[in-house]
Amino acid sequence: MAKDTSSKTPKRPAARNDSETSVKAEIERTDRELVKLANQRAKLYTQLQKLNHSAAHAPPEPEPDAVVRAITHNKGPLSNECLRGVFRELISGARALERPMRVAVLGPAYSYSHLASLDRFGIGAESVPVGSIAAVFEEVNRGHANFGVVPIENSTDGRIADTLDMFTRLPVRICGEVQLRIHHYLLGRCPRAEITEVYSRPQALSQCRNWLLRHLPAARPIEVTSTSTAAQLAQDKQGAAAIASVQAGVHYGLDVLAEKIEDNPANVTRFAVLGHEPASRTGNDKTALLFEVAHRPGSLADAIAIFKRGRLNLTWIESFPIPQSEGHYLFFVELDGHYSDARVRKALAALEKKAVRMETLGSYPRSQPVG
Numbered sequence: 001m002a003k004d005t006s007s008k009t010p011k012r013p014a015a016r017n018d019s020e021t022s023v024k025a026e027i028e029r030t031d032r033e034l035v036k037l038a039n040q041r042a043k044l045y046t047q048l049q050k051l052n053h054s055a056a057h058a059p060p061e062p063e064p065d066a067v068v069r070a071i072t073h074n075k076g077p078l079s080n081e082c083l084r085g086v087f088r089e090l091i092s093g094a095r096a097l098e099r100p101m102r103v104a105v106l107g108p109a110y111s112y113s114h115l116a117s118l119d120r121f122g123i124g125a126e127s128v129p130v131g132s133i134a135a136v137f138e139e140v141n142r143g144h145a146n147f148g149v150v151p152i153e154n155s156t157d158g159r160i161a162d163t164l165d166m167f168t169r170l171p172v173r174i175c176g177e178v179q180l181r182i183h184h185y186l187l188g189r190c191p192r193a194e195i196t197e198v199y200s201r202p203q204a205l206s207q208c209r210n211w212l213l214r215h216l217p218a219a220r221p222i223e224v225t226s227t228s229t230a231a232q233l234a235q236d237k238q239g240a241a242a243i244a245s246v247q248a249g250v251h252y253g254l255d256v257l258a259e260k261i262e263d264n265p266a267n268v269t270r271f272a273v274l275g276h277e278p279a280s281r282t283g284n285d286k287t288a289l290l291f292e293v294a295h296r297p298g299s300l301a302d303a304i305a306i307f308k309r310g311r312l313n314l315t316w317i318e319s320f321p322i323p324q325s326e327g328h329y330l331f332f333v334e335l336d337g338h339y340s341d342a343r344v345r346k347a348l349a350a351l352e353k354k355a356v357r358m359e360t361l362g363s364y365p366r367s368q369p370v371g
Contacts, residue, residue, distance in 0.1 A: 042094035050098075067091075081370075092122025101125040104139035104148040104274075106132070107226025110248040114228070116178040116271040117149040119370050131225050133162040140274045141170045148274035149178070155268045156207045159318045163272065164332055167290060167361055168320075174288050174362035176273030181371040184208050184262045187254035188234050188241035195219050195257075199230035200243035203269075208243055211261040216241075228252075268369050278339070279364045285338040286315060288361040291351060292322070292330050300331070303354055310347040312337060330357075339363040 067087045071080050095101060103125045106113040113136075114127060128145050130136055139145040151160045166172070184204055188195060195216055198205070202223045205212070212221060219241070224230050230242035231252045241257060242248075249256055279285075293299040307314055316334035337344040339360055352358045 038090055041090060042097060045091065045094040046098050088119075088122045089124070092124030094124075096124035101147070102128050102145040104128040104130055104136045104145035106130065106136055106150060108228040108232070110231075110245055110251050111226045111228040112180060112182060112245060112269060113149050113151065113226075113271065115245060115247065115371070116180045116269075119180065120149065120176065120178050120273060121147070133160070134166055137166040137170050137172050137274065140172050140276070146275070147175070148172070149271050150274060151203070151269050152177075152272040153270045153316070154182075154203060154207070155266060156262075156264045157203055159320075159332075160203070161320070164318065164320050167332075167359075168322075168330060172274050173276060173278070174272045174364055175275040175277060175279045176364045177286075177367045178271040178273065179367050179369040180269050180271060181369050182207070182262060182267045182269050183246070183260045183371075184243050184267075185246045185249055185256050186241055186258040186261055187231055187244055187249040187252075188257050189254060190239060190241075192216070192241075192257050194239055195241045196239040197222055197237070198241050198243060199224050199233045201225070201227055201230070204230075204243045207263060207267055208261050210263045211258075215258070215261075273364070278362060281338040281340050281363070282365045284366050285336075285363050286334050286366050287337055287339050287344055287363040288316075288332070288334045289348070289351075289359060290320075290330050290332050290361060291355040291358040292328070293355055295328055299354070303331075303351055306347050306350045306354070307333075307335060310343050310350075312343060312347055332361075337363075 067084070070087070071083050074080055074083055101121060101124070103117050103121050105111065105117045105127055106129075108114070108129045109127070111129075114129070117125070117127060128139060130139060133150050136148040136150050140148040150163050150166075152163045153159055184200075184207065186192070186198075192215075196219055198212065198216060198219050199222050200208075204227055205221045205223065212219065224233065227242070227244035228248050228251075231244045231248040231254060234240045234242035234254055235252045242254065243261070246256065246259070248254075291303065293303050304314075313336040314333060315336060316332070318332040320330045320332060322328045322330055335344070335347075339345065339348065340363070348358075348360065
C-alpha cells in the first residue's frame with residue numbers, strides 16, 4: 001500500500017527568498033551611498049584643483065598620496081589593483097569636470113599607446129589619436145594636447161629610436177612613465193590556415209617573430225603605423241590577420257585566432273608621458289637627460305664617472321647617432337633621483353661643464369608594470 005504523502009508540507013524557499021531580497025536591498029543602499037560619496041569626492045577634488053592654480057598644466061599624479069594611504073588599509077576581498085582602477089576613474093572624471101584633458105596617443109583606439117594612456121589618465125581624458133610618434137610630440141609642443149604618450153623602450157627590442165630622435169628636435173619633456181605588460185593576440189575573421197598576410201607595427205611583428213615562423217611560415221608580415229590600424233585592415237581584408245591587443249580585437253569585431261603569441265612572456269613596453277611641467281618629487285623618482293661629449297678618447301668615461309662620484313645609479317643608457325655627423329653620438333641616460341635632489345643637481349652641473357650639449361628631459365616617479 002502506497003504511503004500517503006499528501007499531508008506533508010512541501011519545502012518552501014520563502015526564507016531563502018527573504019534573505020536574498022534583504023541582501024539585494026543592502027546592495028542597492030550601498031550603491032546609492034557609493035554614488036553619493038563618489039560625487040562628494042569629485043567636488044572636493046575640483047575644490048583642491050582650484051586652489052592649485054598650476055593644476056591645469058601640471059602632470060597628474062599616477063597615484064596621489066591620499067589614494068596610496070587609502071589602499072594600504074585594504075583588507076579585501078578586492079585587490080589593490082582593482083581599487084587603484086576605481087580611484088583612477090574617479091580622479092579622471094573629476095578632472096574632466098574642471099577642464100577636459102587632451103592626451104595625444106599613437107594610433108587609433110586600443111593601440112597599446114592608447115591603453116597606456118587609459119591606465120594613466122582614465123577614460124575621462126579626451127584621446128587624440130595621431131599617426132606617428134613625431135605627431136604626438138608636435139601635438140604637445142603646439143599646445144593642441146595637454147599631454148602625450150609614446151613608447152620609449154621595450155624589454156624585447158630595446159629603445160624606440162623614433163622617440164629618442166624627437167627629444168633631440170622639440171623642447172617636450174617627460175613628466176611620467178607607464179610600464180605596460182604587452183600581450184599580443186593574433187586576430188582575424190578567417191581560419192588560421194587561410195591567413196596569407198599578418199599586419200602590425202614593426203615592433204609587434206619583431207616581438208612575435210619566432211611564433212610567426214613556427215605557426216605561420218608562409219604568411220607575409222606587413223608593417224603598418226599601429227596595431228589598431230592592423231586590426232582595422234584585418235576587419236576588411238580577406239586572408240588578413242593582425243597582431244594587436246585583445247581590446248582592439250573586441251573593438252573591431254575580430255576573432256582571437258591565437259593568444260599571447262609574444263616570444264617573451266615577460267614582454268613590457270615602457271611609455272613616456274610627455275608634457276611641459278615637471279612632476280613633483282616623490283622620493284622614488286628617476287631623471288632622464290641627453291648629452292653629447294667631445295669626440296676624443298676618454299670623454300665618455302669622464303662623463304659617466306661623474307655619476308659614480310655622486311653615488312647616483314644609472315638605470316638606462318643609450319647611444320644615438322647624430323644625423324649628418326661622422327661618428328658623433330648623443331647619449332640618453334636615466335638615473336635614480338629627482339632633479340631637485342642636491343646630489344642630482346651637483347652631478348648635472350658637473351656634466352654640463354664637460355658636455356658639448358646637455359638637456360634634462362625631466363624627472364618623474366618610478367612606475368611598476370601594469371596590465
